[in-house]
Amino acid sequence: MVEGPRLTPLAGWLQLYNAVRPVPIGRLRPKRGALARSSTLRLRKMSSSRGKRPVARTRKADYTAPRSSAAAAAGSDRDQVRAALMAKAQAGNSEAYRQLLNDITPFVRALAVRRLREANEVEDAVQDVLLTVHRIRHTYDPVRPFAPWLAAIANRRITDRLRRQIRANSRLVPLGLNHETLSVAEPNSEAAGSDAAALRTAIEALPSGQRQAIEMLKLGEMSLKEAAATTEMSIAALKGATHRALATLKKRLGYPRRSP
Amino acid sequence: MISTPDLIAALAADANPVRRLRPPLCRAGNWLTLALLLLILLGLLHGLRPDLTEHLQRPVFVLGTLAAVATGVLAAVSFFLISLPDRSRLWALLPAPSLAVWVSAIGYGCLTDWISIGPHGLQIGEAFRCFATLVLISAPLSLAMILMTRYAAMLRPALVTIVGSLSVAAITATALSIFHSIDASLMILIWNLGARY
DSSP states (O other): OEEOOOOOHHHHHHHHHHHHSOOOHHHHHHHTHHHHHHSSSOOOOOSTTTTTSOGGGOSGGGGOOOSSHHHHHHHHHHHHHHHHHHHHHHTTOHHHHHHHHHHHHHHHHHHHHHHOOSHHHHHHHHHHHHHHHHHTGGGOOTTSOHHHHHHHHHHHHHHHHHHHHHHHHHTEEOOOHHHHHHHSSGGGGGGOHHHHHHHHHHHHTSOHHHHHHIIIIIISOOOHHHHHHHHTOOHHHHHHHHHHHHHHHHHHHTOOOOOO | OOOHHHHHHHHHHTOOOOOOOOOHHHHHHHHHHHHHHHHHHHHHHHOOOTTHHHHHTOHHHHHHHHHHHHHHHHHHHHHHHHTSTTSOGGGGGTTHHHHHHHHHTOOOOGGGOSEEEETTEEEEOHHHHHHHHHHHHHHHHHHHHHHHTTTTTTSSHHHHHHHHHHHHHHHHHHHHHHHOSSOOHHHHHHHHHHTTO
């Protein structure tokens, strides 16, 4: 990888938008079932606003009412449990804090998996979120729901990571085959003008049978069978013509004879 | 890289008691009280502008000053709300209406009177003195704001600092329109919002 031209600002923004575009939850669920189920929060089906809203803007909206009232009760119970754990953690109870962090990690990971591709990036993001939660745990107010607070932190941290990634990637250009052949002189010498021109003249000066054989078999890359069908010559005749043509060309272009 | 379970264990071991932030309205109230004290102090030291009563007759002046006060208060409230992770960032629009009124009432006195050539040669203009007042008010207020949010503002720093600067700017402008005889609002807005970049 080398430093290369940067993306234009528009292209950069488009790339960022594509990266943070929401994945419809309904489609995500079966794939990441284990992770999504283990999270406490109910994710809303976004069928109506599919693909319109960048995830960075989602807050409470992602975690709205579950479908049945029983599920709602379960969800709000879980949220209350988490709020109570966080309140204890704020008071310095490390066991409650450990329980809370273990509890929220799958949910954070599910959010990260939605938007980051590489596994180690996902794990870095999860740890980043956990560290942030630790650093600003005093900003949580236990009378308010816990889920939006956590989701806001997680979404911000993941978006920051995506931005960093895209900024870094926009300065890199992968080295392809083109870079290798064009930057060194030897691989390109085939295309050097004089030899090619001399060869072309030499081929045109060949007797017509030999010229036809060279054009079809060597320049046109046809198989012997195809060439035979096109020219109505036998395969043996084509082989012979090619052999003679190559010998003539070698002589005309001044290549040394192969020693016996 | 440390594994996530290890990290959780380390964080849990580090779970010292923390003091919860007071509600945002309460914090905004504290900050506004500080601003008010600063204004009173400056008023005692500097004195009101001589033509204040005359200006209070002009509806544009009264409207502009009231709008500046409202912008300052609302922006402060909005600042302390959006510096918390779980509040909607639409709160940032709270000061928008009063800001619109204030900006439309702004004149541009200070930009034109930096130095003047009077009977005593080159003089420092009124603009320089009002610039000094501006620094004297906005620097402590900004500092207090930064101290109050040094842990909370990290999730959306740009939006939070813009709203915070707006609040400081509005309060400074109110002070200047009471203490100084030329209108410096535009300079204050440029100074405060520009200082954040």
